[in-house]
Amino acid sequence: MTKVNYLLLLEQGFESVEELNEDSCIFATTHYISEQTGKKTNIVNHHLNNLFKEGELIKINTKPVYYLPKQLVTDFLNQDLSKSIYESFEELISDKADVFNQLIGNQSSLNHVIKQGKIALSYPPKGMPFLLTGPTGSGKTYLVKRFYDYAIQTHLLEETAPLITFNCAEYADNPELLSSKLFGHKKGSFTGADVDSKGLLALADKGVLFIDEVHRLTPENQEKLFYFIDEGKYKPVGENEIWSHADVRLMFATTESLDDYLLDTFTRRIPIVAKVPSLESRGIREKRQFLYHFFKQEALLLKKDVLIEEALFHFLLSYQFMGNVGELQNLIRYICGNAYVRQGLGEDLVVSISDLPEKMKKEAFRDIDFTPKEKIKITPTGQIVDPSYHSMATFFDTLYKELDSIGKQYMREELNSHYWINVSFEKIEEQFKSINNRSLIDKPLKIKLVSMIDEVCRVMYETHQIEVLPETRDILLLFIELLLARESESDYELEKATQYNQLFKEKLEYVTNTVDLFVYLFKEMSNIGHIELNEWDYLILNMVFTYYRRLKHKEQINGVIICHGKSTASSLAETTNAMIGQKVYQGIDMSLDVSFNEIIVKLQRYLSLHETANGTIILIDIGHTKDLKEALEHRVDGSIVIINNVSTQLALDVGFRIVNNEHIEMIGKESSSQHYSTYSMFQPDKKKVPALIISCQSGMGTAKKLQEVIAENLPKNTPIQLVLSDYAHLKKMKTNTTMFNRYEIIGILGTANPQVENVKYIGIDDIVSEEGYKYLSTIFESYLSPHDIQHLNNGVMKTLSLENLVTMLSILNPEKTIELISEMIDYWEQAFDIKIPNNLKTALYIHISCMIERVITREYVQNTLLDEADFTKEHPYFIDVIKQGLEKFESVYHVSVDLGEISYLHQLFQANLIGFTF
Numbered sequence: 001m002t003k004v005n006y007l008l009l010l011e012q013g014f015e016s017v018e019e020l021n022e023d024s025c026i027f028a029t030t031h032y033i034s035e036q037t038g039k040k041t042n043i044v045n046h047h048l049n050n051l052f053k054e055g056e057l058i059k060i061n062t063k064p065v066y067y068l069p070k071q072l073v074t075d076f077l078n079q080d081l082s083k084s085i086y087e088s089f090e091e092l093i094s095d096k097a098d099v100f101n102q103l104i105g106n107q108s109s110l111n112h113v114i115k116q117g118k119i120a121l122s123y124p125p126k127g128m129p130f131l132l133t134g135p136t137g138s139g140k141t142y143l144v145k146r147f148y149d150y151a152i153q154t155h156l157l158e159e160t161a162p163l164i165t166f167n168c169a170e171y172a173d174n175p176e177l178l179s180s181k182l183f184g185h186k187k188g189s190f191t192g193a194d195v196d197s198k199g200l201l202a203l204a205d206k207g208v209l210f211i212d213e214v215h216r217l218t219p220e221n222q223e224k225l226f227y228f229i230d231e232g233k234y235k236p237v238g239e240n241e242i243w244s245h246a247d248v249r250l251m252f253a254t255t256e257s258l259d260d261y262l263l264d265t266f267t268r269r270i271p272i273v274a275k276v277p278s279l280e281s282r283g284i285r286e287k288r289q290f291l292y293h294f295f296k297q298e299a300l301l302l303k304k305d306v307l308i309e310e311a312l313f314h315f316l317l318s319y320q321f322m323g324n325v326g327e328l329q330n331l332i333r334y335i336c337g338n339a340y341v342r343q344g345l346g347e348d349l350v351v352s353i354s355d356l357p358e359k360m361k362k363e364a365f366r367d368i369d370f371t372p373k374e375k376i377k378i379t380p381t382g383q384i385v386d387p388s389y390h391s392m393a394t395f396f397d398t399l400y401k402e403l404d405s406i407g408k409q410y411m412r413e414e415l416n417s418h419y420w421i422n423v424s425f426e427k428i429e430e431q432f433k434s435i436n437n438r439s440l441i442d443k444p445l446k447i448k449l450v451s452m453i454d455e456v457c458r459v460m461y462e463t464h465q466i467e468v469l470p471e472t473r474d475i476l477l478l479f480i481e482l483l484l485a486r487e488s489e490s491d492y493e494l495e496k497a498t499q500y501n502q503l504f505k506e507k508l509e510y511v512t513n514t515v516d517l518f519v520y521l522f523k524e525m526s527n528i529g530h531i532e533l534n535e536w537d538y539l540i541l542n543m544v545f546t547y548y549r550r551l552k553h554k555e556q557i558n559g560v561i562i563c564h565g566k567s568t569a570s571s572l573a574e575t576t577n578a579m580i581g582q583k584v585y586q587g588i589d590m591s592l593d594v595s596f597n598e599i600i601v602k603l604q605r606y607l608s609l610h611e612t613a614n615g616t617i618i619l620i621d622i623g624h625t626k627d628l629k630e631a632l633e634h635r636v637d638g639s640i641v642i643i644n645n646v647s648t649q650l651a652l653d654v655g656f657r658i659v660n661n662e663h664i665e666m667i668g669k670e671s672s673s674q675h676y677s678t679y680s681m682f683q684p685d686k687k688k689v690p691a692l693i694i695s696c697q698s699g700m701g702t703a704k705k706l707q708e709v710i711a712e713n714l715p716k717n718t719p720i721q722l723v724l725s726d727y728a729h730l731k732k733m734k735t736n737t738t739m740f741n742r743y744e745i746i747g748i749l750g751t752a753n754p755q756v757e758n759v760k761y762i763g764i765d766d767i768v769s770e771e772g773y774k775y776l777s778t779i780f781e782s783y784l785s786p787h788d789i790q791h792l793n794n795g796v797m798k799t800l801s802l803e804n805l806v807t808m809l810s811i812l813n814p815e816k817t818i819e820l821i822s823e824m825i826d827y828w829e830q831a832f833d834i835k836i837p838n839n840l841k842t843a844l845y846i847h848i849s850c851m852i853e854r855v856i857t858r859e860y861v862q863n864t865l866l867d868e869a870d871f872t873k874e875h876p877y878f879i880d881v882i883k884q885g886l887e888k889f890e891s892v893y894h895v896s897v898d899l900g901e902i903s904y905l906h907q908l909f910q911a912n913l914i915g916f917t918f
């Protein structure tokens with residue numbers, strides 16, 4: 001029996017399937033087929049797996065596993081499938097449920113637009129108008145059609161509901177005609193109006209009217225439309241008395257920017273506006289998917305495999321399509337059509353640069369790389385064989401393996417640290433050079449990236465005096481390009497990388513700090529795609545940042561000058577550096593209105609980012625030796641010498657000695673005696689900086705918000721750092737992460753306990769409870785005074801509920817919501833005659849606002865455990881009072897809160913109020 005027979009067998013079995021479930025598809029298990037055919041299960045398995053790899057079958061990963069013929073399942077569901085392996089039949093069926101699953105970018109670039117659109121459509125009772133902006137060809141019309149499909153599928157609209165499209169640009173020169181088109185007209189209302197005519201609003205009744213190029217609508221027509229939006233009625237042209245009514249969901253689109261005056265008045269009336277991104281800004285990953293998608297369409301149409309020459313594919317990847325997705329789609333159709341004409345009836349269709357339109361051909365040939373490469377193959381069933389894609393996926397793993405093998409040699413002490421760094425760096429460089437970086441990312445993104453990196457480096461220099469050498473910048477650029485092009489995450493022995501990073505940090509902490517700073521600034525400042533760095537990537541950055549710096553700057557003593565006055569220290573440092581001929585000193589100015597504490601913070605920051613192992617000499621104008629000693633002894637690696645009474649001569653003398661590599665103590669002793677000043681020297685006692693980990697199950701967004709709230713309420717000069725951690729990562733890795741090596745972790749704060757042994761955890765709910773102070777004390781008591789802890793507690797209590805609301809609510813106006821909930825709580829306090837404690841208040845704020853969102857977005861979960869009759873019988877007064885409190889809320893947001901939700905509220909009240917009897 002051949003492979004093909006197995007496929008036929010499955011297809012025959014599938015013919016009688018009426019519903020997709022485990023029973024009806026039992027014919028699709030290995031066991032069943034083995035029994036039917038008398039073949040051993042491992043033989044059956046082998047063939048089925050091959051068919052699966054070739055894209056003929058999909059897999060349902062239940063026990064037992066089911067193999068179903070992909071094409072027939074697609075026909076059955078009347079929808080393309082988004083993947084080839086499903087965890088259950090339910091998952092397979094629900095893949096159909098959401099029409100957006102198929103959309104390229106639904107999880108990334110279009111995520112926001114889709115979310116906004118769904119909200120607009122679902123907003124009770126009849127949805128809200130919704131405006132899509134975005135350049136031509138970006139897919140606005142395409143999205144509107146998907147939103148319409150979604151509304152039908154979720155029964156927001158009837159199956160027969162109309163979708164009517166109207167393009168204002170076609171009537172822009174004739175506002176009367178436009179008006180009559182939209183609103184209809186009465187017989188005789190203008191020349192040629194021989195009969196009454198219905199407008200599009202009437203035709204779109206109970207459905208959707210999509211108005212494209214809406215910026216071409218005249219102000220009068222806008223006004224008429226606004227009136228319709230507000231009141232649901234309008235008058236056809238020539239009709240003065242009788243109002244017409246229509247039940248229509250409106251969607252709008254425009255290619256213009258919202259700054260346009262017409263649009264400004266428009267957007268004030270349209271609550272939801274979402275931007276469809278240009279093709280270029282969607283990044284190389286999505287562009288690659290679009291290329292696959294459109295070539296697949298052609299393969300399907302022509303019923304042939306399409307073989308794409310690598311040079312053509314890469315030209316398309318890097319070409320900037322001003323007409324966006326639409327232009328790309330047309331171009332691919334043109335290319336395939338051209339190739340078809342040339343090749344006629346051949347078995348496959350080979351497409352190459354020569355199939356491009358003339359004007360593009362020239363440009364494509366200019367950049368062509370003549371090394372022969374394998375072609376990319378796309379079959380009509382959607383199977384993709386792309387050798388360049390695979391090499392990218394394994395690229396990083398290969399590098400990590402190399403770094404691991406060098407690291408192992410270092411661990412076995414076969415290499416010293418100097419060689420470890422050098423050999424690792426050489427490997428990184430070699431691997432980077434091996435990749436063809438012509439089309440890792442598209443040109444405009446690359447231009448943006450170059451200026452982004454320059455900007456980050458400028459800020460690093462201006463704020464922290466860290467110079468990133470041009471060589472380092474080049475390699476950083478390539479590295480980030482590679483990261484942006486990386487399609488999948490590697491899980492190659494991440495713990496090993498963590499260990500190497502730790503060893504690296506022990507040697508060169510200032511480099512790891514510099515890397516952290518670079519990553520932080522890059523993420524903060526960049527609006528370039530999302531980049532995930534793993535521990536290996538950090539190791540690469542550590543090596544890259546060290547390598548050239550070491551080559552350029554011999555390891556020498558660090559020099560710092562601190563003086564009173566606006567710019568005395570910096571100009572003294574500058575002059576001496578110039579006279580010595582290299583950078584020896586960093587100046588820190590101490591203007592009169594700046595406290596010495598602030599100077600210390602500046603100094604600490606500066607030193608944390610620079611090599612201090614060879615010692616640091618601080619030249620200062622007056623005193624402060626003791627303060628400096630205290631501030632630095634835990635923070636630097638090598639000896640510290642402080643010399644008083646700085647003068648130009650002293651600075652020059654010390655500077656030349658530093659350059660000549662004299663011993664630090666000798667410099668202190670001799671220079672100070674020659675220049676009538678005093679010096680003191682001490683060895684540091686290095687301790688880790690305390691840090692609190694913030695980690696939320698609900699994601700980094702919430703953790704970041706929480707970090708802001710805590711940071712705002714901590715004393716200004718506390719050494720405590722607030723570090724964010726991914727919840728799943730923390731829970732899995734426990735103390736085995738760089739964070740635990742880098743900091744003295746004082747505790748974890750979050751929304752769920754990640755269960756890290758021997759580390760204290762407090763939840764947000766603990767902080768906002770009555771006992772908030774007590775909980776905070778368990779973590780902060782060794783670091784903050786009781787007064788500071790109290791301040792922190794109060795501050796967090798005050799901001800947290802509001803903050804939470806703002807992050808959680810994506811559509812409603814948070815201030816208004818808070819106001820309403822607060823009224824509600826007042827009402828309940830009066831009616832129940834109780835004082836609701838803060839913890840319950842916060843819980844209520846959060847709970848109710850989420851509840852509204854649940855109702856509006858129809859993600860309503862029925863409380864199946866509730867016995868409604870019992871609950872109604874036992875708590876009639878509670879239900880009554882809660883309902884009255886919710887009344888205004890229900891009417892403002894057009895929602896209705898069911899008994900299940902009221903019973904959740906009941907549980908909340910009971911759990912938080914001792915002796916609550918209602």
Ligand SMILES: Nc1ncnc2c1ncn2[C@@H]1O[C@H](COP(=O)(O)OP(=O)(O)OP(=O)(O)O)[C@@H](O)[C@H]1O
Pocket residue numbers: 103104134135136137138139140141142143212255325326327329
């Ligand atoms: N996500 C997508 N998947 C597949 N095809 C798409 C996608 N987005 C857009 N297209 C295709 O690109 C073409 C252009 O899209 P569309 O007409 O929706 O753009 P538009 O923004 O409305 O353009 P214009 O402003 O010029 O009217 C269409 O043929 C559409 O089928």
